[in-house]
Amino acid sequence: MGYYSSLLPVMTSAAAPAPFAVQANEQVASGLVYYALDKNPSTAWQANSLPANSWFKVDFGKEVKVSKYSITTNSPAVQAPTGFDLEASVSGLFTGEQVKLDIRAAQTWVDKGTLQFEINNTNKYRYYRVKFTSGAYSMNIAEIDFLVFLTNDKLLLSKGDKFISTNTKPTTQVIELDVADEDRYIRYGLDSLDFSPVFNEKKHLVATSSVLNTGKTYEHAIEMSKRQINKITLN
Structure with missing residues (x-):
């Protein structure tokens, strides 16, 4: 039940919106560095330098935890960089203190293509750097993105007089608890649940066998502070 979400906003300059900022070894007037973060594949960060120096x-x-990154080129496949590393740093100096999170070599592309890479990163860093290492043509990168994997640790569902705890991380694990008591609910339940990135509609169904004749009313309390109610249908 997890999903990837971008950690970056639409950048409108190299330092806006704050507190985000982007730098590169070089840029040209028609290919500013922040063009790679403006969510517009028709613009691109361009530099005269070769990838090995970029x-x-x-x-x-x-400090944020990056779980995945992607690179989109603005050039024919043969002109795209073939090697690059993903590095992270707490200080941003990148003078030896950085951690190398991913190494890529001999990459192949399609024209103006996108490559995505999941990484095994368990730590948070403030600064991330893509260090290009090989390629025969100057830099022409349309988009670079950094993403985090979001998930609810467990989903607690009612099942008769028991509870089911569902681990919604990529490796799914279902645990059925023997007793539906308060301690287990607190230990295995979750504070909030957000299905919006996965589903576009939520229905809250309540089953009852009671027949409501004239003069009788039906009442059901719904917590509205944590969910959006678009329509309620009684039939």
Whole structure:
């Protein structure tokens, strides 16, 4: 039940919106560095330097955990960079203190294509840098994105007089608890649940065998502070 979400907003300059900031070893007037973060594949960060001398660094303004990154080129496949590393740093100096999170070599592309890479990163860093290592043509990158994997640790569902705890991480695990008591509910339940990235509609169904004749009313309380109610149907 997890999903990837971008950690970056639409950048309108190299330092806006704050606190985000982006730098590169070089840029040209028609290919500013922040064009790679403007969510517009028709613009691109361009530099005269070859990939072996190029890097692209993002300051997130706070420490974040990146789980995946993607690169989109603005060039024919044969002109795209073939090698690059993903590095992270707490200080942003990148003078030896950085951690190498991913290494890619001999990459192949399609024209103006996108490559995505999941990484095994368990730590948070404020600064991330893509350090290009090989390629025969100057830099022409349409988009670079950094993403985090979001998930609810467990989903608690009612099942008769028991509860089911569902681990919604990529490896799914279902645990059926023997007793539906308060301690187990607190230990295995979750505080909130957000299905919006996965579903576009939610229905809250209540079954009852009671027949409501004239003069009788039906009442059901719904917590509205944590969900949006678009329609309620009684039939």
